[in-house]
Amino acid sequence: MSVGIRDVARVAGVSTATVSRALGRGPVSDAVREQVEAAVRATGYRPNLSARRLRSKAAQTIGLIVADIRNPFFTAVSRAVEDAAYAAGMRVILCNTDEDPAREAMYLRLMEEERVTGVIFAPTKVTADGLRADSLSFPTVFIDRSGLPGAHDSVVLDNAAAASALVDHLVAQGFKRVGGLFGSTSSTARERQAGYAAAMLRYDLAPLARSVAPNATAAETEAVRWLSQPDRPEALILSNGLMLMGAVRAARTLGLAVPRDLALAGFDNEPWTDLVEPGLTVIEQPVAEIGSQAMRLLFERIEQPSQPVRKVTLSGRAVLRGSTRRG
Amino acid sequence: MSVGIRDVARVAGVSTATVSRALGRGPVSDAVREQVEAAVRATGYRPNLSARRLRSKAAQTIGLIVADIRNPFFTAVSRAVEDAAYAAGMRVILCNTDEDPAREAMYLRLMEEERVTGVIFAPTKVTADGLRADSLSFPTVFIDRSGLPGAHDSVVLDNAAAASALVDHLVAQGFKRVGGLFGSTSSTARERQAGYAAAMLRYDLAPLARSVAPNATAAETEAVRWLSQPDRPEALILSNGLMLMGAVRAARTLGLAVPRDLALAGFDNEPWTDLVEPGLTVIEQPVAEIGSQAMRLLFERIEQPSQPVRKVTLSGRAVLRGSTRRG
DNA sequence: GCAGGTTGTGAAAACGTTTTCATAAAGAAC
DNA sequence: GTTCTTTATGAAAACGTTTTCACAACCTGC
Numbered sequence: 001m002s003v004g005i006r007d008v009a010r011v012a013g014v015s016t017a018t019v020s021r022a023l024g025r026g027p028v029s030d031a032v033r034e035q036v037e038a039a040v041r042a043t044g045y046r047p048n049l050s051a052r053r054l055r056s057k058a059a060q061t062i063g064l065i066v067a068d069i070r071n072p073f074f075t076a077v078s079r080a081v082e083d084a085a086y087a088a089g090m091r092v093i094l095c096n097t098d099e100d101p102a103r104e105a106m107y108l109r110l111m112e113e114e115r116v117t118g119v120i121f122a123p124t125k126v127t128a129d130g131l132r133a134d135s136l137s138f139p140t141v142f143i144d145r146s147g148l149p150g151a152h153d154s155v156v157l158d159n160a161a162a163a164s165a166l167v168d169h170l171v172a173q174g175f176k177r178v179g180g181l182f183g184s185t186s187s188t189a190r191e192r193q194a195g196y197a198a199a200m201l202r203y204d205l206a207p208l209a210r211s212v213a214p215n216a217t218a219a220e221t222e223a224v225r226w227l228s229q230p231d232r233p234e235a236l237i238l239s240n241g242l243m244l245m246g247a248v249r250a251a252r253t254l255g256l257a258v259p260r261d262l263a264l265a266g267f268d269n270e271p272w273t274d275l276v277e278p279g280l281t282v283i284e285q286p287v288a289e290i291g292s293q294a295m296r297l298l299f300e301r302i303e304q305p306s307q308p309v310r311k312v313t314l315s316g317r318a319v320l321r322g323s324t325r326r327g
Numbered sequence: 328m329s330v331g332i333r334d335v336a337r338v339a340g341v342s343t344a345t346v347s348r349a350l351g352r353g354p355v356s357d358a359v360r361e362q363v364e365a366a367v368r369a370t371g372y373r374p375n376l377s378a379r380r381l382r383s384k385a386a387q388t389i390g391l392i393v394a395d396i397r398n399p400f401f402t403a404v405s406r407a408v409e410d411a412a413y414a415a416g417m418r419v420i421l422c423n424t425d426e427d428p429a430r431e432a433m434y435l436r437l438m439e440e441e442r443v444t445g446v447i448f449a450p451t452k453v454t455a456d457g458l459r460a461d462s463l464s465f466p467t468v469f470i471d472r473s474g475l476p477g478a479h480d481s482v483v484l485d486n487a488a489a490a491s492a493l494v495d496h497l498v499a500q501g502f503k504r505v506g507g508l509f510g511s512t513s514s515t516a517r518e519r520q521a522g523y524a525a526a527m528l529r530y531d532l533a534p535l536a537r538s539v540a541p542n543a544t545a546a547e548t549e550a551v552r553w554l555s556q557p558d559r560p561e562a563l564i565l566s567n568g569l570m571l572m573g574a575v576r577a578a579r580t581l582g583l584a585v586p587r588d589l590a591l592a593g594f595d596n597e598p599w600t601d602l603v604e605p606g607l608t609v610i611e612q613p614v615a616e617i618g619s620q621a622m623r624l625l626f627e628r629i630e631q632p633s634q635p636v637r638k639v640t641l642s643g644r645a646v647l648r649g650s651t652r653r654g
Numbered sequence: 655g656c657a658g659g660t661t662g663t664g665a666a667a668a669c670g671t672t673t674t675c676a677t678a679a680a681g682a683a684c
Numbered sequence: 685g686t687t688c689t690t691t692a693t694g695a696a697a698a699c700g701t702t703t704t705c706a707c708a709a710c711c712t713g714c
Contacts, residue, residue: 004700015664020702027661046439050380051700055669059377069409070402079397082423091437094421096409110418112373216598248602271543272599275575331670342694347672354691378670382699 003043012039023047053115062298063111063119063138065095065104067185067214072241072270073287074122077143080291081120088299090117099185099214101127112137118298120291123147124185133309139301141294145187146311153297155290155312159188160195162283162316163237166265167199169281169318170235173326175263176205179233181222181243183214189239192267196237208233212243219246220253227254227262234263235324241268241282248276264323267316278322286314330370339366350374380442389625390438390446390465392422392431394512394541399568399597400614401449404470407618408447415626417444426512426541428454439464445625447618450474451512460636466628468621472514473638480624482617482639486515487522489610489643490564493592494526496608496645497562500653502590503532506560508549508570510541516566519594523564535560539570546573547580554581554589561590562651568595568609575603591650594643605649613641 009016012035022028022036039045053059062085066074078094085092093114095107104127111119118139123131128147142154163180170178180196183189189211197207210226212218219238226232227250238244244266248258256262258278266273269284293312301307336343339362349355349363366372380386389412393401405421412419420441422434431454438446445466450458455474469481490507497505507523510516516538524534537553539545546565553559554577565571571593575585583589585605593600596611620639628634 002700005702006700016700017665017702017704018663021663024702026702027663029662032662046436048381048442048700049440050377050386050442051669052702053377053669054375054381054671055700055702057669057702068406069396070399070406072397075397075402078421079395079423082396082421086422091420091441093418094405094409095413096406109373113376114418115375115377245598245602252602270599271572272597272602275572275579275599275603277604329670332672333670343670344672344674344695345693348693351672354693356692359692375670378699379672380699381701382670382672384672384699 003045004048005045007043008036008039008045011043012036057115059115059117060090061093061114061116062090062295063093063095063107063114063116063121065097065107065111065119065121065123067099067122067124068096069094073144073268073285076287077291077294080288081295084292084295088295097124099124108136118302120294120298122186125187125190126185128187139298139305141298141301143290143294147187150309153301153310155294155297155314156188157283157285157290158313158315159191160198162267162318163192163195163239164199165316165318166237166281166283167196167203169320170237170263170265170324171199171203171205173263173324175235175324175326177208177231177233178205178235178237179208179226180210180237180239181219181226181247182209182211182239183243184211185214189214192239214240214243216242216246216249219243220249221246223247223250224253227251227256232262234261235259236262236264238264238266241266241270241273244268244273244280244282248280258323259325263326269317269319273319274321278325281321281324282319283316284319285316289314330372332372332374334370335363335366335372338370339363384442386442386444387417388420388441388443389417389622390420390422390434390441390443390448392424392434392438392446392448392450394426394449394451395423396421400471400595400612403614404618404621407615408622411619411622415622424451426451435463445629447621447625449513452514452517453512455514466625466632468625468628470617470621474514477636480628480637482621482624482641483515484610484612484617485640485642486518487525489594489645490519490522490566491526492643492645493564493608493610494523494530496647497564497590497592497651498526498530498532500590500651502562502651502653504535504558504560505532505562505564506535506553507537507564507566508546508553508574509536509538509566510570511538512541516541519566541567541570543569543573543576546570547576548573550574550577551580554578554583559589561588562586563589563591565591565593568593568597568600571595571600571607571609575607585650586652590653596644596646600646601648605652608648608651609646610643611646612643616641 005016005019009019022033082092097103122144133151146154182193200207212222238247265281267283269282273280332343332346336346349360409419424430449471460478469479473481509520527534539549565574592608594610596609600607
């Protein structure tokens with residue numbers, strides 16, 4: 001049937017141990033190494049990674065658990081994670097949780113069964129708060145969201161500062177009734193909401209915050225409801241790219257001109273945000289950097305399991321466009 | 328150290344074989360099954376999937392090889408593939424090739440070493456044309472693109488018809504100098520180009536087609552060059568969503584109003600295409616359907632390896648918006 | 655010329671499961 | 685009551701590698 005290491009050994013005229021050493025790193029003479037390589041070519045041998053993993057206890061596999069790969073933020077991060085993983089000779093198993101704690105639990109169990117080398121995880125708040133430092137049997141780095149302080153390595157945005165910057169800009173433009181629509185499931189949304197509220201209070205303005213599921217349709221529905229009220233906000237901050245899209249839709253539905261009737265600002269500098277007139281003001285997240293930093297932290301954690309927990313905080317960049325220009 | 332099936336067996340007072348049967352499907356008495364389940368809970372046992380795969384020769388793993396997960400078309404398809412895979416108890420390994428045949432070859436070799444259950448693959452033209460029916464040691468379904476006729480199962484769009492529909496619409500609107508900018512690496516782009524050219528000829532119009540790398544920046548650069556010429560086209564068809572975005576950017580750069588100075592039509596009904604004024608006319612691809620059909624074909628191929636090769640052709644839906652409305 | 659490395663190699667154990675084979679017990683058919 | 689199935693179980697083999705252990709051959713330093 002299938003050609004195994006024994007066949008290669010027979011063809012090369014050596015033992016299986018020598019073949020294993022020649023293919024991996026081990027002391028073998030140059031002559032033997034060439035013989036083995038020739039035998040591999042001759043037989044078309046392909047190592048069986050399951051057997052290798054079982055014996056060597058090195059899965060060479062990274063788990064990537066995110067809410068939804070269709071969220072462009074996660075798409076971009078995942079690409080950076082995969083590039084780093086494959087560059088290090090590792091595979092990536094991708095999991096979508098849809099912000100559902102039950103699915104998160106299921107995938108975490110799967111990661112255990114796979115005996116993964118490590119995991120990059122964007123947890124919901126409820127899951128993150130339940131995970132103590134020793135809850136997971138594998139090295140884990142949180143991205144975009146953090147959990148209990150000091151429990152896990154993480155790479156996050158300075159969310160409060162970013163939200164604050166948006167408020168600063170809107171207030172400087174003369175907007176006063178600035179509302180905020182934030183996601184309800186992640187620590188990140190909470191931090192953005194807190195940063196927003198704190199900034200508003202600094203200007204002696206009343207924070208007007210609401211929370212919904214962090215997706216486009218939920219945001220659109222809520223925005224339509226909110227903006228139909230007589231005392232509707234004159235500016236709206238959205239806590240991610242999907243929700244920003246929902247808000248744009250809501251403004252269209254209600255016939256509100258941006259920024260004359262409604263100013264809009266949000267997160268995630270997605271390619272389309274500068275194409276929709278008059279351009280959307282957003283906080284740009286360093287998505288590739290988040291992914292690669294997360295992998296760096298993960299690899300360093302794997303090498304030094306007992307080193308202190310680290311949290312890398314990256315700054316967003318405010319990209320100011322027409323959607324927040326004062327009429 | 329780690330708890331294995333022997334520990335569970337000892338705690339439950341049965342043999343490892345019985346534990347294995349109780350956990351999988353096998354004839355065991357209800358009493359024993361309960362004992363085993365209790366022992367699993369008591370010990371915190373997690374099966375080692377590498378060992379299971381090695382022995383059972385069932386990897387329960389699907390490989391998904393696409394050009395770039397950041398292309399929203401592939402993002403959406405991948406989500407559908409993953410949903411179907413996890414629903415069937417399988418894992419997904421995701422690979423990005425960047426349209427590079429060398430990386431495609433590398434990932435195909437990886438799939439062999441993983442002994443994957445099957446692969447969903449969007450190959451470049453050069454790789455697809457080199458793959459005969461017996462070139463791959465695992466069941467494979469091509470998506471978005473097809474290879475040698477009858478060599479592999481595939482799920483594709485009726486690309487020629489879709490491109491033709493765009494030409495029909497543009498001509499009906501009164502446009503005559505209709506150009507086409509197509510990707511250079513995939514069979515799909517070729518088919519769209521052919522459909523475009525055939526339709527143009529049907530109207531006694533001269534086809535004006537160019538090919539570039541299928542990404543936003545290459546399309547933008549080429550579009551700027553093309554649209555700067557005195558005899559520039561009055562309408563442009565783009566062969567995917569990224570290129571359509573590049574063309575929108577080019578029009579902005581050159582100060583061309585859409586559709587007055589330039590009509591635009593493309594593929595992929597991405598969420599932003601109706602937000603950028605005056606709305607972009609596109610062919611909507613049934614992305615979720617493509618992913619789930621591909622998985623269906625794959626599973627059926629796994630069950631009946633020798634059944635005839637099948638090709639599922641799905642139709643796109645023309646979404647007509649302002650970008651193609653005549654002056 | 656000899657003790658003490660170092661280097662290259664093979665035989666066999668080990669990794670943690672599932673599967674095969676054998677067997678005992680229980681039920682069905684006569 | 686015998687024989688023939690069927691069902692539930694355990695002992696041991698098997699999956700395809702890597703790693704351990706042992707050892708021989710070759711160096712090095714004196």
